[in-house]
Amino acid sequence: MKPFEYERAADAAGAIATLTREAPRAMYLGGGTNLVDLMKLGVAAPELLIDVSHLPHDRIEPLADGGLRIGAAVSNSALAADRTVRARYPMLAQALLAGASGQLRNLATVGGNLLQRTRCSYFTDVSKPCNKREPGSGCPARDGDHRNLAILGHSEACVATHPSDMAVALVAIGSLVHVEGPGGARTIPLPGLHRLPGAAPQRDTVLEPGDLITAVELPPLPLAARSRYRKVRDRASYAFAVTSIAAALELDDDGTVRDSRIAFGGLSHVPWRALAAEEELRGLPATEASFARAADAELAHAQPLRDNGFKVPLARNLLVRTLAELAAEQGARA
Amino acid sequence: MSATVAGGRAIGTPTDRIEGREKVTGAARYAFEHAPENAAYAWIVQSPVAKGEIHSVDGSAALERPGVIAVVSVENAPRLAAVEEAELHVLQSRTISYRGQIVAVVVADSLEAAREAAAHVRVDYREQEHHVLLDEHDPAIYDPGRVNAGYPADSILGDVDAALAQAAAQVDVVYRTPAFHNNAMEPHATVASWDGDELTLYDSNQGASRVRDVIADVFELAPEQVRVISPHVGGAFGSKGTPRPHVVLAALAARMTQRPVKLAVTRQQMFAFTGYRTPTIQRLRLGAGADGRLTAIVHEAIHQSSRLREFTEQTTIATRQMYAAPNRRSTHRLARLDVPTPSWMRAPGETPGMYGLESAIDELAVELGIDPVELRIRNEPELDPERGVPFSSRNLVACLRLGAERFGWEERDPTPAVRRDGRWLVGTGVAASTYPAYRSPATATARANADGTFVVRIAGSDIGTGGRTALTLIAADALERPLERVRVEIGDSALPRAGLAGGSMATASWGTAVTFACRALLEQLQEHDGTVPAEGLEAFADSTDDVRATDQGYSRHAYGAQFAEVRVDADTGEARVSRLLGIFAAGRIINPKTARSQFIGGMTMGISMALLEESVMDREFGDYLNHDLAGYHIAAHADIGALEADWIEEDDAHLNPMGSKGIGEIGIVGTAAAVGNAVHHATGVRVRELPLRLDRLLAST
Numbered sequence A: 001m002k003p004f005e006y007e008r009a010a011d012a013a014g015a016i017a018t019l020t021r022e023a024p025r026a027m028y029l030g031g032g033t034n035l036v037d038l039m040k041l042g043v044a045a046p047e048l049l050i051d052v053s054h055l056p057h058d059r060i061e062p063l064a065d066g067g068l069r070i071g072a073a074v075s076n077s078a079l080a081a082d083r084t085v086r087a088r089y090p091m092l093a094q095a096l097l098a099g100a101s102g103q104l105r106n107l108a109t110v111g112g113n114l115l116q117r118t119r120c121s122y123f124t125d126v127s128k129p130c131n132k133r134e135p136g137s138g139c140p141a142r143d144g145d146h147r148n149l150a151i152l153g154h155s156e157a158c159v160a161t162h163p164s165d166m167a168v169a170l171v172a173i174g175s176l177v178h179v180e181g182p183g184g185a186r187t188i189p190l191p192g193l194h195r196l197p198g199a200a201p202q203r204d205t206v207l208e209p210g211d212l213i214t215a216v217e218l219p220p221l222p223l224a225a226r227s228r229y230r231k232v233r234d235r236a237s238y239a240f241a242v243t244s245i246a247a248a249l250e251l252d253d254d255g256t257v258r259d260s261r262i263a264f265g266g267l268s269h270v271p272w273r274a275l276a277a278e279e280e281l282r283g284l285p286a287t288e289a290s291f292a293r294a295a296d297a298e299l300a301h302a303q304p305l306r307d308n309g310f311k312v313p314l315a316r317n318l319l320v321r322t323l324a325e326l327a328a329e330q331g332a333r334a
Numbered sequence B: 001m002s003a004t005v006a007g008g009r010a011i012g013t014p015t016d017r018i019e020g021r022e023k024v025t026g027a028a029r030y031a032f033e034h035a036p037e038n039a040a041y042a043w044i045v046q047s048p049v050a051k052g053e054i055h056s057v058d059g060s061a062a063l064e065r066p067g068v069i070a071v072v073s074v075e076n077a078p079r080l081a082a083v084e085e086a087e088l089h090v091l092q093s094r095t096i097s098y099r100g101q102i103v104a105v106v107v108a109d110s111l112e113a114a115r116e117a118a119a120h121v122r123v124d125y126r127e128q129e130h131h132v133l134l135d136e137h138d139p140a141i142y143d144p145g146r147v148n149a150g151y152p153a154d155s156i157l158g159d160v161d162a163a164l165a166q167a168a169a170q171v172d173v174v175y176r177t178p179a180f181h182n183n184a185m186e187p188h189a190t191v192a193s194w195d196g197d198e199l200t201l202y203d204s205n206q207g208a209s210r211v212r213d214v215i216a217d218v219f220e221l222a223p224e225q226v227r228v229i230s231p232h233v234g235g236a237f238g239s240k241g242t243p244r245p246h247v248v249l250a251a252l253a254a255r256m257t258q259r260p261v262k263l264a265v266t267r268q269q270m271f272a273f274t275g276y277r278t279p280t281i282q283r284l285r286l287g288a289g290a291d292g293r294l295t296a297i298v299h300e301a302i303h304q305s306s307r308l309r310e311f312t313e314q315t316t317i318a319t320r321q322m323y324a325a326p327n328r329r330s331t332h333r334l335a336r337l338d339v340p341t342p343s344w345m346r347a348p349g350e351t352p353g354m355y356g357l358e359s360a361i362d363e364l365a366v367e368l369g370i371d372p373v374e375l376r377i378r379n380e381p382e383l384d385p386e387r388g389v390p391f392s393s394r395n396l397v398a399c400l401r402l403g404a405e406r407f408g409w410e411e412r413d414p415t416p417a418v419r420r421d422g423r424w425l426v427g428t429g430v431a432a433s434t435y436p437a438y439r440s441p442a443t444a445t446a447r448a449n450a451d452g453t454f455v456v457r458i459a460g461s462d463i464g465t466g467g468r469t470a471l472t473l474i475a476a477d478a479l480e481r482p483l484e485r486v487r488v489e490i491g492d493s494a495l496p497r498a499g500l501a502g503g504s505m506a507t508a509s510w511g512t513a514v515t516f517a518c519r520a521l522l523e524q525l526q527e528h529d530g531t532v533p534a535e536g537l538e539a540f541a542d543s544t545d546d547v548r549a550t551d552q553g554y555s556r557h558a559y560g561a562q563f564a565e566v567r568v569d570a571d572t573g574e575a576r577v578s579r580l581l582g583i584f585a586a587g588r589i590i591n592p593k594t595a596r597s598q599f600i601g602g603m604t605m606g607i608s609m610a611l612l613e614e615s616v617m618d619r620e621f622g623d624y625l626n627h628d629l630a631g632y633h634i635a636a637h638a639d640i641g642a643l644e645a646d647w648i649e650e651d652d653a654h655l656n657p658m659g660s661k662g663i664g665e666i667g668i669v670g671t672a673a674a675v676g677n678a679v680h681h682a683t684g685v686r687v688r689e690l691p692l693r694l695d696r697l698l699a700s701t
């Protein structure tokens, strides 16, 4: 174990100043449920941890436009239990509850969850090469173990997936990530925070050194009240997604699709917003045939690897079933 | 042979685990929690290459780190005596036989310092190309002659080829099981300290006497110079049956540094050097008449072992006694690869073997259109079909019948893939369980104190099974005294010598010695007219003669039947076991409360094996790459639906004074087949490879 210093940040400005000054030897610490694990494995070796989990970013506040502002230090448990979230963005509460375990969710923060790193087994084993951990060392997953890695948007350099459930729902909702950094404050719309691996898989996101996530803003999105999250996994609980979907559906009176929001987890280096499927669906009758057409539109560019081709029919089935269930609910209500 | 079966009052009474309170309050101390004064900490350095030679080990950079006391490797390790198990010959050779092999150990004042310094030990290797995948076409596969537990590799009766050619119905299938890792809750750990030439080990193991003997051999000491203490053990499942290399390492490091040394194996390291169940490739051929009577049974299994040790899982042994058939062939073959050495894991042999056999029997039932419960009943042998001797007791048919009734098997429509409950395809399946009733010699003392209490001593071990409690019940009955007056001491090699908590024979073996010691004590008491003198009375017993005299004219096994209901998501292929019922016949049940836990624990592990568990070999680097509990999936609560275990009481006078058979392992035997058979009934598709992962099922739904 490497010795490191620990500092509890008193305010955001101070934390940002310290980190900007000390990067790359310093890192922010949220609940620590991912970073501390990676430190134990030798994957991350910060010399200074700046604990941002006690900053006053621990509130969930309604916004004037009807949206919701969630502090970056809000725990995954608190967010999942929030009444407004449960009523108006059920897919977000469901995604959170599908992740990790009760104890972990009590510690895990919104900021940390967005920035958790891939579970690719080469990435977490420092005795093996990995471009994400050690740029240029190679990607053994491509010819090795990749059953649970990407089918969309991967590169020669990296085929990893982003493991977060919460982020999939946030991406479907089209949330905004509030960031403060050395150059001031800015917002990053989701999708847009996470990046595809390309030639630089060591960079998971577009954040720059010193950037602190302070909040996530959910836009008012009436159709999100009719949404759900479905996670497919090897084990019934306490396992990362093999493939997951966050979906919201709004029908017109004639039973055609007025609007939808669809995002996949477990398929790519980023939480994958299925814009092609959403586009395809608009105006189509809410039938399984239409949903299948939408899925095919999205998955047409899938590039499965030797052992993860099953994710294509899996994602397709998941999209069809989830939208069919949402449509049936609305049919019942109408 | 002890012809009478005792039937006391304590035996058969559901009794709480004696040390339960200590365990749940944290008062019970496990090996690593022992902290001798001035203890140092050891951290293991492992080979990142799977095959090759160590060119040099340079510990100088590590030694410069603060707090580091020693770096021990092949360069400076003292010579150890070669013992049968080559894995224990640690740091003695430059040859690397598998990735993750121990190449050095760093000793420091703190765990953190040792671990940090371990990263600075420089080892140079001459790497060679490795071969780590088990493949039935590997030309190096050979016949090991004998397999574990001393069985001959091959057993051939009659003419199977002729019988198969003439059979009205035939099944010819290949089943595959992956490698599995035991993953006990408490990882292996040892605290070693020397006092002159005397070695004390606090260690997590399945039998203190065995660890003492082996370690004494390695260090060329008399057994009396080694003391092994292990009052509480947090699970083992076979992986702590013999000392693993870390025990030797802890003792060696302590000797070199003249400090007590604490050494805990990490979860990741458990995937390299503490053992695992070999993967298997099993070909099964069954031939039967139209009436369902088997005419031929062929079961051929291929396994792997390391270059260090010939370890052959006894996969097809159960097939030798399960069903009647005049023509039979069961064989074992082995491939030696550049992989870690496999070892024992809960019901070694029976677990993978009965998965193959009981799946093939189900396939035959479908082929013949005969109910699978009925098919098994029709093939019930009268005598052990290969040994020709009677069974001491055998209630497989009773288990099948009772299970079928409880489960509601009668109403089952055999047609596959026709039941739907919302998104789920639903099916049911059955399989048989079996496990041999062994016994090993043991010694024990029983002591009467003047205050009316009794102390029974035996070097048994309680690995979480409730063994201590069972022995207390046995002793209370043998002494004809209430439970509260009897204390049983175990978990220390200074106690009378005893064998392992393994092979489901612990209670039968130790219980025999305990019963004899207690009976001898009662006789002494009688001689004293029932009054205990101030200094107390003590009796000693050795069961060796009784065990050796065991009547070889009987075939002794426990049996069971498991019934599973499985749901498979039609869109995603996710499989869940919604219901599992096991009915067992395992002699007299000593403590119904802990026995139930053993049965349902085994069944839970069986569900886990069927649906989730697999150690994935990394072809490029040569290790098991999902080497932690995030990657190696063990059933979580949500994976287990309604789980029920019950039993048929047997009265068997050909076993031991208690009339008991082992119960620790049979629960896992057959579960995976019952689940797989139910998956076929649900989906209409046979997946002949474990685990029944969603990607394998997705292709089928």
Ligand SMILES: Cc1cc2nc3c(=O)[nH]c(=O)nc-3n(C[C@H](O)[C@H](O)[C@H](O)COP(=O)(O)OP(=O)(O)OC[C@H]3O[C@@H](n4cnc5c(N)ncnc54)[C@H](O)[C@@H]3O)c2cc1C
Pocket (backbone or CB within 6 Å): A027, A028, A029, A030, A031, A032, A033, A034, A035, A036, A037, A052, A072, A076, A098, A099, A100, A101, A104, A107, A108, A109, A110, A111, A112, A113, A114, A115, A116, A163, A164, A165, A166, A211, A212, A213, A214, A238, A239, A240, A241, B630
């Ligand atoms: C056993 C296990 C199972 C799990 N299962 C799941 C699962 O099924 N689904 C799932 O989605 N997740 C799962 N997780 C992951 C879990 O959700 C994450 O570990 C957690 O959300 C991370 O949050 P944290 O606050 O603990 O982050 P930390 O570990 O503290 O930090 C993670 C990263 O974010 C950075 N960071 C933290 N806060 C900020 C901030 N405000 N601004 C900028 N950077 C910041 C840190 O520097 C670090 O790089 C599992 C984790 C474990 C250990």
Ligand code: SF4
Pocket (backbone or CB within 6 Å): A118, A120, A121, A122, A123, A129, A130, A131, A132, A133, A138, A139, A140, A141, A142, A149, A157, A158, A159, A160, A201
């Ligand atoms: S997929 Fe990415 S994270 Fe995994 S080994 Fe390749 S580069 Fe590393």
